[in-house]
Amino acid sequence: MLKALITGVTGQDGSYLAEFLLEKGYQVFGLRRRTSTPNYENVAGIKEKIHWLSGDLTDLASLIEAVRVADPDEVYNLGAQSYVAASWPQPYATGMMTAMAVTNMLEAVRIVKPTARFYQASSSEMFGKVAEIPQSEKTPFYPRSPYGVAKVYGHWITVNYRESFNMHACSGILFNHESPRRGLEFVTRKVTDGVARIKLGLQKQLSMGNLEALRDWGYAGDYVQAMWLMLQQETPDDYVIATGEMHSVRELLTTAFSYVGLSYEDHVYIDSELVRPAEVELLVGDSSKAREKLGWQPKVGFEELIHRMVDADLRRVEAEMRSQIVMVN
Numbered sequence: 001m002l003k004a005l006i007t008g009v010t011g012q013d014g015s016y017l018a019e020f021l022l023e024k025g026y027q028v029f030g031l032r033r034r035t036s037t038p039n040y041e042n043v044a045g046i047k048e049k050i051h052w053l054s055g056d057l058t059d060l061a062s063l064i065e066a067v068r069v070a071d072p073d074e075v076y077n078l079g080a081q082s083y084v085a086a087s088w089p090q091p092y093a094t095g096m097m098t099a100m101a102v103t104n105m106l107e108a109v110r111i112v113k114p115t116a117r118f119y120q121a122s123s124s125e126m127f128g129k130v131a132e133i134p135q136s137e138k139t140p141f142y143p144r145s146p147y148g149v150a151k152v153y154g155h156w157i158t159v160n161y162r163e164s165f166n167m168h169a170c171s172g173i174l175f176n177h178e179s180p181r182r183g184l185e186f187v188t189r190k191v192t193d194g195v196a197r198i199k200l201g202l203q204k205q206l207s208m209g210n211l212e213a214l215r216d217w218g219y220a221g222d223y224v225q226a227m228w229l230m231l232q233q234e235t236p237d238d239y240v241i242a243t244g245e246m247h248s249v250r251e252l253l254t255t256a257f258s259y260v261g262l263s264y265e266d267h268v269y270i271d272s273e274l275v276r277p278a279e280v281e282l283l284v285g286d287s288s289k290a291r292e293k294l295g296w297q298p299k300v301g302f303e304e305l306i307h308r309m310v311d312a313d314l315r316r317v318e319a320e321m322r323s324q325i326v327m328v329n
């Protein structure tokens with residue numbers, strides 16, 4: 001039986017990847033750091049099937065022990081401080097969790113199990129102030145946030161370990177991908193959660209930042225398959241994963257509000273505090289290499305994705321309302 005170790009398993013991508021690998025018959029080990037309020041919501045359906053290991057990406061000894069216990073064939077390094085906006089107020093912590101942590105994880109693998117295949121969660125944020133449209137594996141990086149800078153480090157240290165130690169290390173340069181499990185602070189989920197609350201009468205207004213930003217939004221469930229495909233190749237390499245379609249935050253608002261018969265203009269206001277110190281205005285990916293070499297392609301389109309997310313938030317908020325009524329009675 002193949003064994004996989006996933007960092008960030010409680011996050012959006014980690015939970016979809018764990019489900020995908022369990023389905024394929026893998027034994028899945030999940031690294032979990034200690035938090036004062038543990039949150040297993042994303043992995044609720046598979047919690048008992050995961051072998052839990054205690055560790056923190058900033059603590060090399062814990063990672064060495066995790067790799068020793070799991071003895072993995074494949075390691076997926078998805079853990080990070082992943083919210084771009086938080087990287088300005090917390091630049092050092094972001095550097096430790098998103099950049100230096102990659103060296104820690106690579107070192108743990110190199111020392112304990114150098115033959116294990118390694119996946120690094122790189123990001124389209126590395127393209128930042130984009131040098132060309134669309135962005136491919138050949139596009140130069142110009143990060144625009146401490147998060148983007150940290151991801152560039154993580155990307156290059158992965159390439160460096162591949163070249164220095166002949167490790168099977170891949171870097172997936174993934175464009176934005178979303179789902180009902182997306183954190184509530186990210187723009188798609190903030191909007192779909194806001195739409196559900198407004199529709200159900202719990203909220204009237206929604207504060208937003210830059211509505212003109214353009215993103216290439218795909219479905220997380222499709223993207224974790226690309227991670228796995230990368231590690232099945234004989235030769236390790238780097239791949240852009242994207243839909244190739246670009247939409248603005250304004251279009252996102254129109255799509256989500258109109259789906260429930262509302263108009264975003266009646267509810268949205270701009271809060272200048274939400275506008276970033278340096279913005280990534282536009283991201284759109286060229287994933288032809290992944291499509292040709294991995295045979296990967298996205299299945300869920302933008303509109304379907306946003307509709308699914310609104311539906312899921314409507315169900316969740318309604319359930320919360322019902323349980324509150326029961327508690328009051």
Ligand code: NAP
Pocket residue numbers: 007008009010011012013014031032033035039055056057058077078079080081082083097121122123124173174175176177178183
């Ligand atoms: P996410 O939902 O924010 O999940 C992040 C995970 O990292 C959580 O499980 C979190 O655990 C864990 N983590 C954070 N700091 C840690 C530490 N010090 N030690 C151990 N675990 C730690 O992120 P995601 O959207 O699934 O993204 C997964 C990865 O892909 C991230 O590296 C992200 O930067 C990258 N990425 C994401 C996208 C995207 O559009 N989603 C695009 C490109 C790249 P807790 O529950 O304890 O916080």
Ligand code: G4F
Pocket residue numbers: 082083084085122123124125174175176177185186187188190207208209210211213214215249274275276279280283
């Ligand atoms: O949803 P976002 O916060 O995602 P962002 O910054 O693109 O980063 C995400 O994708 C990256 C891949 O490109 C990942 F590496 C990263 O981990 C993360 O998953 O913001 C998207 C856009 C930005 O331009 C932002 O300025 O939406 C704009 N925006 C406008 N109003 C807002 C808001 N973003 C958020 N979070 N909240 C707003 O109210």
